[in-house]
Amino acid sequence: xxxxxxxxxRWLLLVLAVALAITLGxxxxxxxxxxxxxxxxxxxxxxxxxxxxxxxxxxVHDAEIVALAGGGQETVAETASQGDGSYLLxxxxxHYEALTIEISRPHFESHEIELEPAAMSRxxxxxxxxxxxxxxxxxxxxxxxxxxxxxxxxxxLIALERLHKTTAALLGVALVLxxxxxxxxxxxxxFIFDFERALSYVDFDVIFLVLGMxxxxxxxxxxxxxxxxxxxxxxxxxxRIWLLVTIxxxxxxxxxxxxxxxxxxxxxxxxTIQIALTLGLNPLTLLIPEVLASNVGGISTLIGTxxxxxxxxxxxxxxxxxxxxxxxxVVAALVVLVLYVVLRYRRSFAAAGGELSDAMRQxxxxxxxxxQPAKLRxxxxxxxxxxxxxxxxxxxxxxxxxxxIMGAVAMLLWVSPDIEEMLHVxxxxxxxxxxxxxxxxxxxxxxxxxxxxxxxxxxxxGDNLTAAILVLVWSAALLxxxxxxxxxxxxxxxxxxxxxxxxxxxxxxxxxxxxxxGAAMGGNSTLIGASPNLVTAGISERxxxxxxxxxxxxxxxxxxxxxxxxxxxWLFIRF
Amino acid sequence: MNKILCATRGGEASRRTQEAxxxxxxxxxxxxxxxxxxxxxxxxxxxxxxRPDVVSTEMEHMGEFLLAIAVExxxxxxxxxxxxxxxxxxxxxxxxxxxxxxADAIAFGRPAGVESSFSLSxxxxxxxxxxxxxxxxxxxx
Numbered sequence: 001x002x003x004x005x006x007x008x009x010r011w012l013l014l015v016l017a018v019a020l021a022i023t024l025g026x027x028x029x030x031x032x033x034x035x036x037x038x039x040x041x042x043x044x045x046x047x048x049x050x051x052x053x054x055x056x057x058x059x060v061h062d063a064e065i066v067a068l069a070g071g072g073q074e075t076v077a078e079t080a081s082q083g084d085g086s087y088l089l090x091x092x093x094x095h096y097e098a099l100t101i102e103i104s105r106p107h108f109e110s111h112e113i114e115l116e117p118a119a120m121s122r123x124x125x126x127x128x129x130x131x132x133x134x135x136x137x138x139x140x141x142x143x144x145x146x147x148x149x150x151x152x153x154x155x156x157l158i159a160l161e162r163l164h165k166t167t168a169a170l171l172g173v174a175l176v177l178x179x180x181x182x183x184x185x186x187x188x189x190x191f192i193f194d195f196e197r198a199l200s201y202v203d204f205d206v207i208f209l210v211l212g213m214x215x216x217x218x219x220x221x222x223x224x225x226x227x228x229x230x231x232x233x234x235x236x237x238x239x240r241i242w243l244l245v246t247i248x249x250x251x252x253x254x255x256x257x258x259x260x261x262x263x264x265x266x267x268x269x270x271x272t273i274q275i276a277l278t279l280g281l282n283p284l285t286l287l288i289p290e291v292l293a294s295n296v297g298g299i300s301t302l303i304g305t306x307x308x309x310x311x312x313x314x315x316x317x318x319x320x321x322x323x324x325x326x327x328x329x330v331v332a333a334l335v336v337l338v339l340y341v342v343l344r345y346r347r348s349f350a351a352a353g354g355e356l357s358d359a360m361r362q363x364x365x366x367x368x369x370x371x372q373p374a375k376l377r378x379x380x381x382x383x384x385x386x387x388x389x390x391x392x393x394x395x396x397x398x399x400x401x402x403x404x405i406m407g408a409v410a411m412l413l414w415v416s417p418d419i420e421e422m423l424h425v426x427x428x429x430x431x432x433x434x435x436x437x438x439x440x441x442x443x444x445x446x447x448x449x450x451x452x453x454x455x456x457x458x459x460x461x462g463d464n465l466t467a468a469i470l471v472l473v474w475s476a477a478l479l480x481x482x483x484x485x486x487x488x489x490x491x492x493x494x495x496x497x498x499x500x501x502x503x504x505x506x507x508x509x510x511x512x513x514x515x516x517x518g519a520a521m522g523g524n525s526t527l528i529g530a531s532p533n534l535v536t537a538g539i540s541e542r543x544x545x546x547x548x549x550x551x552x553x554x555x556x557x558x559x560x561x562x563x564x565x566x567x568x569x570w571l572f573i574r575f
Numbered sequence: 576m577n578k579i580l581c582a583t584r585g586g587e588a589s590r591r592t593q594e595a596x597x598x599x600x601x602x603x604x605x606x607x608x609x610x611x612x613x614x615x616x617x618x619x620x621x622x623x624x625x626r627p628d629v630v631s632t633e634m635e636h637m638g639e640f641l642l643a644i645a646v647e648x649x650x651x652x653x654x655x656x657x658x659x660x661x662x663x664x665x666x667x668x669x670x671x672x673x674x675x676x677x678a679d680a681i682a683f684g685r686p687a688g689v690e691s692s693f694s695l696s697x698x699x700x701x702x703x704x705x706x707x708x709x710x711x712x713x714x715x716x
Contacts, residue, residue, distance in 0.1 A: 164619060222629050266618075266630050270637035277585060277644065363643055367636045425626050538617025543637060544586025 046091040046123040048115070050131040052081045052103055056451050056498045059085025060136055062197070063105040067091060072100050095124050101131065106191050107143065107447050108136035138448040141189040143179065147443035150175040151491075154440055158484050159528065165484070166429045169436030173198075176443040193446045201442025202435050205313040205401045211431060212404025213303055216386065217263050218425040219379050219411045224371035226255065226267035231368020234275045241279065241349040242342050245289055248272065249341070252290045253297025253334055256532075257304040258387070261294040265532040269539040274364050280353040283545050288552065289341040291536045292524050292559050293334060299520045299567075300330040302390070302400055307489040307519040313401075314493040315500075315512045318394035326513055329570025333521070333563040340559055378415045382407055434486075441490045450491065454498040465505040469514050469571055472496065476518025477564045481525035481557075489519045510575035517567040525560040527552040576603045580678035580711075582610045582669055585641035592684025593645050595716040597652040599682070607656040608676045609645040611638030612668040635660050666701060670709050680712045681705060 048067060052060040063081040067089045068074065076099075081087040089101070099120065104110040111134050119129045150172045157168040176192050183190030229251045237244035248268075255264040269287055276283035298304030302312040302319045311317065342349070370376055386407040393403055412422055444450050461468040472492075479488055496515050500506045523530030527537060527549045533556075537547040581596045583589045593609070600607050613634045615627050642658035649656035659676065661668035673681055683702060686693050693701075695715075702713035 218626050218629075221626060227633070267633055270633040273585070273637055274640045277640070357647060360640070360643060360647065363640055367640065535617060539634065539637075542584065542614060542617070542634065543641060544584030544589040546586070 045093060045128075046126050047128040048077075048089040048091065048099075048101055048123070048131060049128065050087060050101075050113075051085045051133040052087065052105075053085055053133055053135045054108070054448075054451060055135060055138060056454055056494070057135075057501065058494075058498075059083065060105060060108070061085065063087070063103050063108070063136070065089060066102045066104075068100045068102055069096050069098065071098070072102075091123065093126060096120060099123065103134055103136065105136065106188065107139055107141055109139045111136055138451055141447065142183075142187065143190050143192040144447040144449065146179045146183070146190065147176050147192050147447045148449050151440055151444055151449075151487075155483050155487060158487070159482065164429075166433040166436065169433050169440055169487075172440035172443075173436045176440065192443050197446070198439045198442060201445070202438045203310075203313050205399060206309055206438075207431055207434055208401035209303070209309055209313070209404045210306070210434065211426060212401065212406075212408040213260065214426050214430075215408035215422050216379075216383065216404065216411055217259050218422065219375070219416050220259065220383065221263055221267055222372065223376035223379060224369060225376055226264060227271045227368050228370045229255070230268050230271045230275065231365065234278075234364070234368070239279065241281065241352055244275070244279075245286060245341060245345075245349075246338050248286060248290055249293040249334060249338055252293040253300075253330070256294040256297040257299075257301045257330075258383075260303075261298045261305060261530075261532045262535055265291055265294050265536045266539070269536050270543075271364075271367050273540065273543045273545070274367055278361060278364050282348055283540060283543065284547060284551065285341075285345045285348045287536055287540055287545075288547070288555050289337070289345075291532050292337055292341070292556065292563075294532045295520055295523045295530050296330060296333050296337060296563055299516055300327040303404075305516075305520050306486050308516050310486070310489050310493065311496075311512050311516050315497070315509065317509065317512060319390035319400060320394050321509070322513075322516070323391075325509075325574060326516065326570075329517070329567055329574065332570060333566040336562050336566050337559060340562055341555075344555060344558075375415055379411060382410045382414065385410075437487055437490055441487065444491065445494055450494045453491075454495040457495060458499060458502055461499070461503060463504050465503050465510070466572070468499055468503045468506060469510060469568065472499070472511055473514040473518040473564065473568050473571070476515055477522030477525070477560060480519045480522030481529040481560070485519040485523050485530065489515060492519075505575075508575045510571055513575075514568075514571055517571065518564065521560055521564045521567055524556045524563070525553070526556060529556070576605045576679045578606050578608060578676060578678045579603075579680045579682055580608045580610055580669070580673045580676060581645075581682045582612065582665070583641070583645055583684070584611070585644065588684055588687040589641075589645075590648075591687070592682070592716055593648055594652075595684075596682045597649045597654050597656075599716065600649070600654045600656075601652060605654075605679070607649050607654055608659055608672070608678060609642045609649075609656060610659050610661060610669065610672050611642050612665050613638055613660060613662045614665065631662060635662075666705060670705055673705075673709055673711050678711060680714065683713065683715045685715050 052063045054060050061081055061083045065079050065081060065087045066075055067077040069076045077089045077091050079087050079089055099115045101113040102110065113131055122129050154168045154172040157163040158165050177195065177198060179190050180192040180194065233244055233247035233251055237247060252264055252268060268290060272286050272290060273283040276286050299308065300323060302308050302322045308322055386403055389398060389403040390400060393400060412419060416422055457471060461471055492515055496511045500511050527533050527547065533552065540547050579596055579600055583593055596607060613631055615631050615634060618627055618630065638660045639658065646656045646658050659672050661672050669681065683698055686695050686698060698715060702715065706713050
């Protein structure tokens, strides 16, 4: 009965959900703005205020600030720095001969400020004193090595497939938090961060965006749209293989940009194999170009790759930023990719010859039909609205995570009302992976490794923006081929933020887009470089066509080099 | 020998196996059951939200397509053949399909270098285990 009523009034519920989400989005933005404002105001009476910064110029929170009088023997006031690095010491009224402000925090060298006679006079007159900003120098502690080695261990376990990604990331969390709580009690140098601080590193915009998109994609993927598109590519190409591969590359790139490149490949690969066999082609000659296109195509939107989701949330870049600033470069890279694969596989394409019966062609047609047209119409309508909201979201301060949640709720209410089923299809393991990864990378920030990397790269590139772009894009591309690009991108976010602040000309945001281009295109260089590569290889092997590491490298590495060159050139042209 | 079960896929190595089994069936006057086992274990390689049920259905369609090619090939060779798709771990799927179909023998293709997922010793061990479990003769062609 209740279910029937809910279904009858689902439009009303949908409207309510949309209104609620918009309200939450706007409220969230306001809260965020308020949270970012400097938190302390001066008070009546003698006080000392200032800011504590790290070597990157980032605010240092929770630093212990102590005012010492009597030659450093008597504590007269103490406080902790706020999220924006500011602090305010309210001093008791009285006469002070001298005052020392001592600032200390784990993983930093302690710093002392001796107040000048003029400042002492103001304090003794009951007036506030503002002291200079303090930059704390980093200190390598035992906790630094624990956090660093834990992260390296996580990367190795993922790269060598010794543990599931999520298990590996959770192991990293257990190591850094366990060391903080157990080791920290034995030695302060082993303390990394407390639980509350660890959770503050989790980016819930990312979590909710991924969660919402999972539900949306889960509904769309069962409609048969991917398979239908692949079949249409076969039909339209009329047996011309170069045209077929061009259309398949275009379809895969667009689907990867708008939905998700792993899902795209999982659903495109089986029917692509059937198309290839129908045409008498080795399926790898179509599958590998598709997977290369899926990694490149995803770059052009905020939701196209997990690395873009991470970058967009951290840097405050919206859907339009990626779409407008990267799409022309992505299109150029795809054109080059088409030329490359047609040249690379020209002999295989020329030797292709259909040998299957009409019955098999009919079977292929059956595989390429839309299985749930009614559901596709509804899901397509909602997804269209979502895209519209992603585009206008920047203007109305609607964060992408809220749009994704609104879309997911709309899918639940109108298209697929079984909440149990939908929650079952949400991959909680993936969400846990992101949460654990944020905490593990947060530990690196806490102990100062990120700071060391950032200043190291900063010293290397100096004030040269061209050098910064080249170093970032190509190191991201190179490393993404050998380590998982999601942890890599998560680690690089504060580094890029530092370079964006310090390298002249980088304020245009070019380095964020450089990270996006390098991390995603670099995934094409090896079989383990990106998730779509691995799942495509999995499907292909189960069809009897194994993609070995070397097979992929031979095609993927040159493709990576040419597409990254195009991507780099585009960054220079656009910015 | 009346009925041979042949687990198969679609690559060149599978084609050689199919042709060998078709020839054997023709000589013995047997029929063939081509089996494709859907296995989505590879999904664990990605830490991304995917729906195993939808992927499994697509793999099933692909398996049916690959088996239809094998059946056509057998029919062209003058041998009656049918196709069966199973889900789950390979050995369990093979054993249940063989028993259900009343197969007298199970044929495996000899591993062919990097194309193969198995080594010869792994395949021999698997064949021996299936014979022990089901009492059905196994052979590698």
